[in-house]
Amino acid sequence: MAPSWVKNLTPSAPQGSELLAKERAQSNLSVEQLSEFLHTKDVLQRQDAILKILKSEKAFDKSQNYFSGRETRFTNALARAKRLQQLAAKHGWTQDEYQVATELISEPGPYGLHASMFLITLRDQGTSEQHQLFLHKAERYEYIGCYAQTELGHGSNVRGLETTATWNAEDKTFTIHTPQLTAAKWWIGSLGRTANHAVVMAQLIIDGKSHGPHPFVVQIRDLRSHQPLENVHVGDIGPKFGYNTMDNGFLLFNRVKIPHANMLAKFSSVDPQSGKYIKPPSASLVYGTLTWVRSTIVLQSGGVLARGVTIAIRYCAVRRQFQDRDAKSLDAGENQVLNYTMVQVRLLPLLAATFALHFTGRGMMALYQENQKKMAGDVGKAGQPGRGPSPEELFPSTDLLADLHATSCGLKALASTTAAEGLEICRRACGGHGYSSFSGIGSWYADYLPTTTWEGDNYMLTQQVARYLLKSARAVLEGDTSDNDTTRILRTFLARRDMGAAFDVLGRDEDIVAAFAWRTSFLTFESLKHRDEDKNSWNNLLVDFWRLSTAHSQYLIVKNFYDALRSDTVSQELNQGTVVLMHKLFRLHALHTLEREASEFFSSAAVTVRQIQLARTKAVMNLLEEIRPHAVRLVDAWRFPDWQLDSSLGRYDGKVYEDLFHRASEMNPLNAITIDPYPGNDVLVKKDDRDAFKSKL
Amino acid sequence: MAPSWVKNLTPSAPQGSELLAKERAQSNLSVEQLSEFLHTKDVLQRQDAILKILKSEKAFDKSQNYFSGRETRFTNALARAKRLQQLAAKHGWTQDEYQVATELISEPGPYGLHASMFLITLRDQGTSEQHQLFLHKAERYEYIGCYAQTELGHGSNVRGLETTATWNAEDKTFTIHTPQLTAAKWWIGSLGRTANHAVVMAQLIIDGKSHGPHPFVVQIRDLRSHQPLENVHVGDIGPKFGYNTMDNGFLLFNRVKIPHANMLAKFSSVDPQSGKYIKPPSASLVYGTLTWVRSTIVLQSGGVLARGVTIAIRYCAVRRQFQDRDAKSLDAGENQVLNYTMVQVRLLPLLAATFALHFTGRGMMALYQENQKKMAGDVGKAGQPGRGPSPEELFPSTDLLADLHATSCGLKALASTTAAEGLEICRRACGGHGYSSFSGIGSWYADYLPTTTWEGDNYMLTQQVARYLLKSARAVLEGDTSDNDTTRILRTFLARRDMGAAFDVLGRDEDIVAAFAWRTSFLTFESLKHRDEDKNSWNNLLVDFWRLSTAHSQYLIVKNFYDALRSDTVSQELNQGTVVLMHKLFRLHALHTLEREASEFFSSAAVTVRQIQLARTKAVMNLLEEIRPHAVRLVDAWRFPDWQLDSSLGRYDGKVYEDLFHRASEMNPLNAITIDPYPGNDVLVKKDDRDAFKSKL
Incomplete structure (x- = not known):
């Protein structure tokens, strides 16, 4: 416990709370409007209500989470899982509300796979007799x-x-x-x-x-x-x-x-x-569930990443280090770390990615639901009593399903990799303190990492995308006239291939989308040539396929972001200033991606070397400067309660140093033990015992 | 504890031990010779002797490391630190031998900063009176x-x-x-x-x-x-x-x-x-220590990364998954994961990087020692009793020191980032089991991560490199004739700039080095123009500086690797086959780097688009194929004892599944507790009590 002279200390001025207040004052972005657009008002109200309940329950006290060993963490998690079940029953929570609660708690729980895969499999793959035998008892947690x-x-x-x-x-x-x-x-x-x-x-x-x-x-x-x-x-x-x-x-x-x-x-x-x-009746049925699971991963990836971005951006607005090297006065205070372009270029494109992934996840889910409706209609028509529908009856056109399957594979891989690696970038952008458990990023990152492996290893999945694109390309070359987005971009490319492209990626947003489509198409036909004409082995092409899948998925994200911003919902629900800012985030995301993947954009002749140079040195740098003042409000719009983030660095009020100190000095159980430091003696650990041992000195 | 029917189970054929034996049989690389070249025979013998001592000591038993909570881990680490001190005294270990022991133990210990920075600072910055007061007691651990x-x-x-x-x-x-x-x-x-x-x-x-x-x-x-x-x-x-x-x-x-x-x-x-x-007397003196510390980080980075590469390559040779898609027979067994090009392209360039970093670290240390000698000579000349030498006397030419300082900054940043991120790539290449603590990579990675932040944050450091390069470029433009490597490559670039470059990167190794030098020089003069002519703010150029520093450091690594392979030591100590293989690793490292950074090589006109395409689709793929058969022997040459790796996946004998199972089933303390699973009941943890509770079912 800290003595009184310590308790009177405050951080040196300006205070974190003042800095964040200044950040919020310098932007007029409507946080409330953007929050409601991202989450809906309903969801936010529900979240507030559930948060209040959880915070009042002793079982969900998080204060020892970062200190406890595995056995304690597991048994606490089990106690929480049980209490959550009781609360769900008491308050009559829906599945969605239960989900909100587990997201606020933010740790995997021992009922996790029971409540998801076990129940789902019994329900979806069991007969009604088996529902009687197993499902109902499972639903009652017997x-x-x-x-x-x-x-x-x-x-x-x-x-x-x-x-x-x-x-x-x-x-x-x-x-x-x-x-x-x-x-x-x-x-x-x-x-x-x-x-x-x-x-x-x-x-x-x-x-x-x-x-x-x-x-x-x-x-x-x-x-x-x-x-x-x-x-x-x-x-x-x-x-x-x-x-x-x-x-x-x-x-x-x-x-x-x-x-x-x-x-x-x-x-x-x-x-x-x-x-x-x-x-x-059809092997494709299995695709349905997997596609749904992957779409969910895509939908969640934006929010997953946004937690890290929220923490890093708030902390980098509070943390000050060095003076600006060109500063006129030597008395100028230290600079907020977020003012350095080297920090901006790491964090702001990730901030843009949170929105890109969110909109892509929404688009993906809409496509999935459209397909489900279509299938339900088809099954209705085809189903006859006494036998299951044949695959052909179930999917009169397997077109949409195949597209959806490939899209979900590629996007799952890219979205989860982007979120996982983005979180680590956020952690490092927090400097030394990012390494402390109290940053709240490390554990979140570590818990998220398996997502890059499960539901299809991210590298393995890229083969599915490539297979689909090659198949589509062969069909297009053979004159297939089916009209989906993939065949459309491939046909556009073929038609213009000999003329070459001239995309104005710095001037027109639609040209950015077209340049990404062009690159995907170029790589598709290149891979097709390697496979069909040059007769390369499948194994020899895996690296090409991975590039192709990544390129295609990047195209899909850019396109989904672009389409979302042109939708009626956006113009109805967001004010003009927010829409303009969103367009800047779109351009930052797209141009930053384009620049990182520059060599493929060159070799496909989608853009010129000069364009890339301008994108890098002018466009991206200008966008960073324009977005910078809104950074804190933009992360505020994701609306993570402090209780959920459980982060000293990401506190809404900016009291970063007070919180780090409080946790270390007042809550750290290691400080309750006294050791003997001398090599000749035993370790002699004493707990809370101030005059415990005599050294042999 | 597993019942007897479990104890009789073996993995399905072929066994991991057979697969690794086959791997070792298919290459004639002399592991012993390469080991001795990397480490020297002396060091290896010393390591064996110390390992034997440590393994026989109860204090160093690692079997509960992955299971213990923080308090236990810390107190155990302290007990080990004490025992190590006692052993060092008993066996009269030198500082080097003590270092070998701590590397084998492979965990940070509570005496760590005492034994390094505390003692060094007292020694280097204390007067002889202060040595009496503090240093001698500190050396005796009082x-x-x-x-x-x-x-x-x-x-x-x-x-x-x-x-x-x-x-x-x-x-x-x-x-x-x-x-x-x-x-x-x-x-x-x-x-x-x-x-x-x-x-x-x-x-x-x-x-x-x-x-x-x-x-x-x-x-x-x-x-x-x-x-x-x-x-x-x-x-x-x-x-x-x-x-x-x-x-x-x-x-x-x-x-x-x-x-x-x-x-x-x-x-x-x-x-x-x-x-x-x-x-x-001189502020530069501080540079000396920091340069030494950074050089050490560079020197160690190869070995740090090699641990992860060893584990991943051995496991990927044991792990089999899917059949080759082009396999003729359906009965062909599953393919070793290491045979997939998508795995090779992730792991083999990292294998090459371990050697590149090792040789660079050696080169760096040689440079440091050369400088120390030079300074000692100068100090000897300049030193007069009664006053310290002036900075000018200490450094008659600050040239070498400035170069060394910049080099150590840039290489520290690149080497530690490469090692840290490479370890995570290795972990993911192990698929699901990479996530288990028993993989041995996760904890090693997590312990290494701070290296990217301390002794200069890796992003901050890049400014030092850029500042030095800009200064050198200005000097060269002003006709400075000082002759070090940096001014040489800048002058070469200026002389040929208008003619353009035509490097045969696919045909001649020295042209690879020249292409890397060209790109560095191009970026240097580009940055100089932005700063001096366009009057860009320093802050606005930070991203450019980071790129520049990375480019320069990549050049230095490529150059050091190349120079090392042409040295007499190599031709004397390694047989011809090993030298040829090392050259392939050199080319893989360089061309893979070149390809990843392709856009800068294009825009500087160091290479053509066609060359990059060929590097990617032909040269790199061929090198992967040629190096693949030697992969296991190459990691064997790093000579990590199993005890040091503490990894189920990286076992020398390939008994991966047996070891994973043994640790989970026989050693995991969580399996000693029985819980009550039902939501209505308490968690009711019972340890080792088989009929402990009645459920309320």
């Missing part, structure tokens, strides 16, 4: 489950899973078995300590023949003692770079029998009488 | 100290420090004081719990006039009770992203008086009689 797909030896390659589910005709059961160590289920969220059930993805084997991975419901722990059942070996896989409030687990089976009813049979099943395998 | 420079509000800007040391003429003392909260010393290693003394950097104030920051020795804790002295507030600053075995601390003073003798007076001092300030 069965607590997880989704056990990944194995020790198999992540991305689902077809390669080694766990087996062998059909026993004699007693109409399945035997779930782990034949090798590499078949151990691994990384399964909520499994390590929490779940008593699992949906296990296993190779279905009938009469020695494998029919590929299918989902089986398996009880793994006793409902009363919570001990593993016989022939089940289950536990937590150990500490991770982040995500340590979650009990990711392992799971092995030694020939465990389960009833026929435990194979989730909505799409494929085994006929219990004949033992015959009944095929699913 | 005084345990730290170096307190950084403050809560001031990192990079040392001149802005707020702590004061006011001269009291009446009793010939100094008053050390913390006038504001922002003046609190912060981030100080070994201070939080361990040190009883500090070297405090404080503004020296005499008669109300400040003479800038100077070093003062201040006792902060009682030597017996280890409690803070009166009017001293000291403690640990709390948890960090990494470095949690170190007690970085804070320190505040409430007008604490210290004797005149406690101001370290080797260079500047206060005359106790007159109270007059005696100036240091």
Whole structure:
């Protein structure tokens, strides 16, 4: 505890609160209007109400989060998960409201995979009989489950899973078995300590023949003692770079029998009488869920990144270091770090990216919902009693679905990489204090990182995009007339290829979009040539494909941002000043991307060397200067409550140094131990004991 | 604990050990020869001997490192630091041997800053009287100290420090004081719990006039009770992203008086009689130490990165995922991940970078030592009894020193950024398991990260490089004939500028070096024009300066690598096959860098668009293929013992899955607790109690 002479100290002037007040005074951006545009008024009110409830609950006290070890963090997270369930029941929260609460709490919780993948899989892939057997108990948290797909030896390659589910005709059961160590289920969220059930993805084997991975419901722990059942070996896989409030687990089976009813049979099943395998109606159905999950990742990425940007921009407005080298007076105070162009060029393009990703996520979700509607209509027409619709009936034109699938793959990869790497840039822009846990960025970054690997590794996914683009390019060359955005940009490129491009990227926003489209098309036809004419191996082209996917996804983000700004919603809901500022953010995002990827824009002849030079030295630098005064208000519009950020550096009121000091001096449990510092003695740790040991000095 | 049916499981074939054996069999690189070339035979033997001692000591058992919370990790680290001191005394270890031991232990320890900065500062900046007073006790660990420079509000800007040391003429003392909260010393290693003394950097104030920051020795804790002295507030600053075995601390003073003798007076001092300030002989002396520290960072960066590369390459040779898409047979097994070009293009250029950085560090150190000799000679000539040499005498030509200073700034920034970001690339290349603590990369990366901030923030440093290059360019334009590498490349550029360049980067290695020199020179004169002719503000040019510094440092690395390969040492100590392979690594490093920075090579007209395309699609891809078979042996040559790596994925024997499983199932303390999973009940944690609770189900 600090003595009184310490308590009277204040930071040297000007105070952080004054600096942030000045920042907010120098911009007339309407934070409220932009917030409501980003989140809707409803959501913001809901967030305020839920925040009030959470803050008043002892279970959600965050003050020891950064200090606690893994065991405490996990058991606290479990206590929070339980309390959250109780509150949800008490207040009758919807799924959306529950989601708001978990975002405010901002840590993965042990019910996480139960509440998402376990329930969803039971609901979507179970028959109504299976809903009776499993789903309703799961919804009441009597069965607590997880989704056990990944194995020790198999992540991305689902077809390669080694766990087996062998059909026993004699007693109409399945035997779930782990034949090798590499078949151990691994990384399964909520499994390590929490779940008593699992949906296990296993190779279905009938009469020695494998029919590929299918989902089986398996009880793994006793409902009363919570001990593993016989022939089940289950536990937590150990500490991770982040995500340590979650009990990711392992799971092995030694020939465990389960009833026929435990194979989730909505799409494929085994006929219990004949033992015959009944095929699913369409493999594409699976695409649906994955596409939704990936679209959600894209939608969230803007907000994920915005947390780091909020913290870094507020802190860089409070932190002052050195005088401006050209300053006239030697008495000029130190300069706000945010005034340095080297800091601006790192943070402001990320600020622009938060909006770009947000609008792209919205566009992506709209496309997904449009497709769902279309499919529902088609299923309605095609569905006949007694049999499932055929794939062709389900998707009379697979065009939109294929486009959506490829788009979601590419954007998931680019958006999550942008958010993850952007967070680290924000952390470093905070200088030394960015390294303190109290910055609030490190743990958020570490928890977010797996997003670059799950739901499709970001590098693997780029192959899906390239495959789709090559297929589209072949179709266009063969005269396909289908009209979607991809075929349109490819056709435009072909038509103008020989004339060359002359995009006015510095003058016209639509030309920026066209230049990105041109580059994608150029790279597509180049890759197609390498594959189809030069007969390059697929493996040899992976690096090209990754570039192509990145280029295409960057185009999609630029286009979505541009389209959003031209939409009626924008002109109706935002005032003119905000719209102008948004256009500047659009240009900053696009031109900064263009400049970073300059060599591809050159080689495709989309722009000239001179244009890139001007973009870099003039356009981007001017935009930084124009956006700079609005930076703090722009991050304010994301509306993260301090309680959610849990960051000394990102405090709304700018009391950065007071908060860092308070946490270190008054809350840090390490300061309650006294050690013996001398090499000849024992460590002799004493807790809170002021005259504990005699040194041998 | 795993049941017996689990213990009998093995990974599916082929085993990791077989795969690594195959890798090692397919290359004839002499690991031993290359190891000895990198480290010298002496060092390797010393390492083996010390490793044996450490492994036999209980204090250094690493098995719980990844599981322990901060308090345990810190107290264990302290116990290790003490034991290490005892062992050093017992075995009579030299400073180098002590260093080898700490590298094998691979965690920051609480004596770290005592053993480095505290002792060095006392030695280098104390008079012989002060050595009697402080240094000898410090060497015997009776005084345990730290170096307190950084403050809560001031990192990079040392001149802005707020702590004061006011001269009291009446009793010939100094008053050390913390006038504001922002003046609190912060981030100080070994201070939080361990040190009883500090070297405090404080503004020296005499008669109300400040003479800038100077070093003062201040006792902060009682030597017996280890409690803070009166009017001293000291403690640990709390948890960090990494470095949690170190007690970085804070320190505040409430007008604490210290004797005149406690101001370290080797260079500047206060005359106790007159109270007059005696100036240091040369400000450049400080450069010396900083240059040495930065050179050390450059020298270490190759090895730092090599740890991650070793782990990732071994694991990617063991991990198999998917079949090759062009594989003829459907029965072909899954492909080693290292066979995919998308993985190669991420890892092999980093493998090349480890050698590039290593050779650059060596070159840098040689330059430093050459300069030290030169200075010693000059000092010898100039030194006269009774007065210090003047700056002019010390540095008759400041040329070499200025070059060395700029070089060390630029290379420190680039080398530490390359190592830090490279480690994260390695971690991600390990896929999902890279996220497990058992990968061994995450903690190593997290502990290394501060290197990008300390000893000069990597972005700040680039200004020093630019300032030097602009100064050199002005000199060259004004006809300066001094002959160092920088002025040479600038002159070459000027002479050929109007004719343009025509570098055969794909055919001749020396042309690669020349192309990098050309780009640096082009950017230098471009920046000079912006500053001197266009009168751009310094702030407006910071981004250009950062690019310029990066370009220059990349040139230096390419040049050092190239020069090293042409040296006699290489041809004498390495066989022809190894030399050829090293040349391939040189080309991979250089061409991969060239391709990533393509736009600057275009715009400076150092290369053509066509050359870049060929570099990317042909040269780099061919080099990846040629180097691939030697990848495992190349990382073996870095010779990291398994004990040092502490990584499941990077095991020399390839038993990746067995090790991951063993740590999770047999060593993870979280698996010793049983929880109640139901929302309506308490968390009810029971440790090792198998029938502990009744659920309310």
